[in-house]
Amino acid sequence: SLPGAAVTSIRVTDVPHEFSAIPGVREDMMQFILHVKQLRMQLVNTDIARMRLEVQGAGPVTAADIQVPPEVEIINPDLYLFTVDADDAYLEIELMAETGRGYSPAEDRGRLPIGELPVDAIFSPIRRVAYEVEKTRVGQIADYDRTVMEIWTDGTIKPEDALAQAAQILTQ
Structure with missing residues (x-):
């Protein structure tokens, strides 16, 4: 599994648990957490x-509204998070x-400070891989195989780089 980054916990002022309503917000905490799980980012040197x-104030809130430190780059800033209804x-x-790497359930976070809610984290930058083995020929010899791969990522890594990293892991 390739390394990646994900949100592992959330703290919302005046929201004690994940089953609460967020004051002035159309979505509840569970819907907000589901949206946050889709947030894709890169952490550089940390x-x-x-x-x-x-x-x-009122209006839609997207990932572009998140204030990030210099070592964080949000890949999908247009991701919808929630809508504030109250002015x-x-x-x-x-x-x-x-x-x-891979998947980390919220239960693995252990004890967090009061008010900090754990989030299931999907770290893997790979969304899907498909491959096909085709017969091919080289010169007069026709009994060679060729592997054709399709790699879908979350945008935090190029498919070519993902394949190179995976090949490096396999050879180690």
């Missing part, structure tokens, strides 16, 4: 980063991102 989201709403949200 394994952990804290991001902030401060929202004032007088003010929200403070902290997102903790970490690097890892």
Whole structure:
């Protein structure tokens, strides 16, 4: 499995648990968490980063509104997170991102500070891989095989780079 980055915990002011409503927000906490799981990012020269989201007033909120430290790059800034319905709403949200491999369930986070909610993390930058083995010929010899691969990623890595990293892992 290739390394990647994902949000591993969320803290929303005045929201004690994941089954709560977020004051002034159309979506509940569970819907917000589902949207955050789709957030794709790269962490450069660090394994952990804290991001902030401060929202004032009504309107849609996207990943582009997240304040990130210099070592974090959000790949899908147009990702919809939630809509604030109340004009007088003010929200403070902290997102903790970490690097890892594969999938890490929220239960693996252990004890977190009160108010910090664990999130299932999908670290893998690979979404899907398909391959096909075809017969091919080289010169007069026709009994060679050729492998054709299709690699879909989440945008944090190029398919060619993913294949190169996977090949390097296999040869080690």
